[in-house]
Amino acid sequence: MNTSLPWQTQRAIREGMSFSAVVDINGVHNPKTGGFHVILDAMNAGHKSIFVRDGTYPPEYWAGTYDAVSIYGESWDVIIDGGTTAHALEIDGTTTNLFISNLSLKTTSGAGNAYDCIKLQNGVETFNTFHRLQIIESDQYGFCLNGHAAVALLFCVSKQSDNEAVWGNSSTHWLRTIGCDFATAGTGSTWASHGDTGVVAGNIVRGTLETLSASYNMAVIGNLCDVETVGGSSHTHSNEVNGGYRP
Numbered sequence: 001m002n003t004s005l006p007w008q009t010q011r012a013i014r015e016g017m018s019f020s021a022v023v024d025i026n027g028v029h030n031p032k033t034g035g036f037h038v039i040l041d042a043m044n045a046g047h048k049s050i051f052v053r054d055g056t057y058p059p060e061y062w063a064g065t066y067d068a069v070s071i072y073g074e075s076w077d078v079i080i081d082g083g084t085t086a087h088a089l090e091i092d093g094t095t096t097n098l099f100i101s102n103l104s105l106k107t108t109s110g111a112g113n114a115y116d117c118i119k120l121q122n123g124v125e126t127f128n129t130f131h132r133l134q135i136i137e138s139d140q141y142g143f144c145l146n147g148h149a150a151v152a153l154l155f156c157v158s159k160q161s162d163n164e165a166v167w168g169n170s171s172t173h174w175l176r177t178i179g180c181d182f183a184t185a186g187t188g189s190t191w192a193s194h195g196d197t198g199v200v201a202g203n204i205v206r207g208t209l210e211t212l213s214a215s216y217n218m219a220v221i222g223n224l225c226d227v228e229t230v231g232g233s234s235h236t237h238s239n240e241v242n243g244g245y246r247p
Contacts (some may be wrong), residue, residue, distance in 0.1 A: 019072070021047035025055040043069055052078045052103060059086040065094040073103030076134045082107040084139070087119035094125065101131040109137035109160055109186075116144040117161075126150050135159060141167045142182070145193075150174040162186040168193030170214040178202055189229065193218075196232075211235055 021034040021042040029037045036042040040060055042050045049070050054077040080103065082088035088105040091098075105117040117138045118130065127150045135142040135158035142158040142165040145151050150173070157180065158165035165182040168175055172195030181204045182190045190207030191200065194214035203209075205225035211218050215232035223239040230237060 019049045019051040021045070021050045022053065023050060023057075024053040025057050027053065039071060054078055056081055059083075059088050059090070061086070061090045061092065062095065063093040066098065067095070068097040069095075070099040070101075071103075072101050075102065076104045078103035079136070080105045082115050082117070084108045084111045084113050084115070087115050088117045090116075090119040090121065091125060091128075092121040095128055096126050098125075098128040099131065100129070100133065102133075104134040104136050105138075106136035107139040109139055109162055111139050114140045116141040118143045118145075120145050120148045120151070128152070129154060130156060132156065135161060135165065138162060138165075141165070143167070145169075145172045145175060145195075147171040150176075152176040153178070153180055155179045156181075158182045160186075164188045164190060164192050166191045166193070168195040170194040170196075172198075174198055175200075180204070182206060184226075190225075194232075209239065 021036055023036045023039050023042055025037055028035050031045050040062060043066055048068060052073045054074045056079045059082040060080060080088045088107055107115040107117055117135045125148045129152040131154045133156045138161040140163050142161040144167050146169045160183055164185050172193055175193060175195050175198035177200045179202045184190055184207035189210040190205050192210040192212055194212040196215055197217045200220045201222050203223045205223055208227040208229055209223055209225040210229040211232050213231040216234045218235045221238045225239060225241055228239055228241045
C-alpha cells in the first residue's frame with residue numbers, strides 16, 4: 001500500500017481488501033490503516049480477519065477474550081519464535097471459533113526450558129482450528145492442548161519436538177487430528193492424549209500413536225504409524241502399524 005496517501009484513504013483501501021488488518025513485523029505500525037507489527041495488537045484493535053506477512057515474529061501470549069478471529073500466514077516463512085524464553089504461542093484466555101492457518105512456529109529444541117510451540121492453557125477455549133501449521137522445532141511439546149474442547153489439527157506438520165508432537169490431558173475433549181504428519185518425538189509417544197470422544201484419522205505418525213489410560217470413545221482410524229499403544233476404553237481402532245518407509 002502507498003503510505004504517502006492520507007491515512008483515511010489508506011484505511012478505505014484496506015477495508016476493501018479480504019483482510020481487515022495486515023501484520024508485518026517489517027512494515028509500518030499504523031492502526032488507523034489496519035497495519036500492525038504483531039497479531040495480538042490487531043486482535044485487540046477488534047480485527048477479525050488478519051493476514052500475516054512473511055518474517056520472524058516474537059512470541060505471542062493471548063490472555064483476553066477473542067471470538068471468530070481468522071489468521072492467515074503468507075507462507076511457512078511466517079515464523080513465530082519463542083526461542084529459549086517463552087512458548088511460541090500461548091493461549092490463556094477465552095477463545096472460541098479461532099482459525100489459524102499457514103504459518104510456522106518454533107522454540108529452541110534441546111535448550112531444556114520446556115517451552116511449547118503452541119501452549120493451550122486450562123481455560124475456556126472451544127472450537128479452535130489450527131490448519132496447515134508447521135512446527136519447525138520445539139523444546140517440549142509441539143501442540144500442548146490441555147483443557148481445550150473441540151480443537152482441530154488439520155494438515156499440520158511437526159518436524160521436531162523434544163517431547164510429544166501432540167499432547168492432551170484428560171480435559172482435552174473432542175480433539176480432531178486429521179491429515180497431519182508428525183516426526184518422531186525425542187521423548188515419549190509422538191501423539192498421546194488422555195482425552196475423550198475425538199477423531200484421529202489419516203495421519204502419518206513417525207513413532208508411537210497412543211491413547212492414554214484416561215481416554216475413551218476415540219475413533220482412531222486410517223493412520224500410518226510405527227507403533228500403536230491402546231489405553232483407555234471404548235475406542236475404535238483400525239490403523240496400519242508398519243514402522244517402515246515414510247515419504
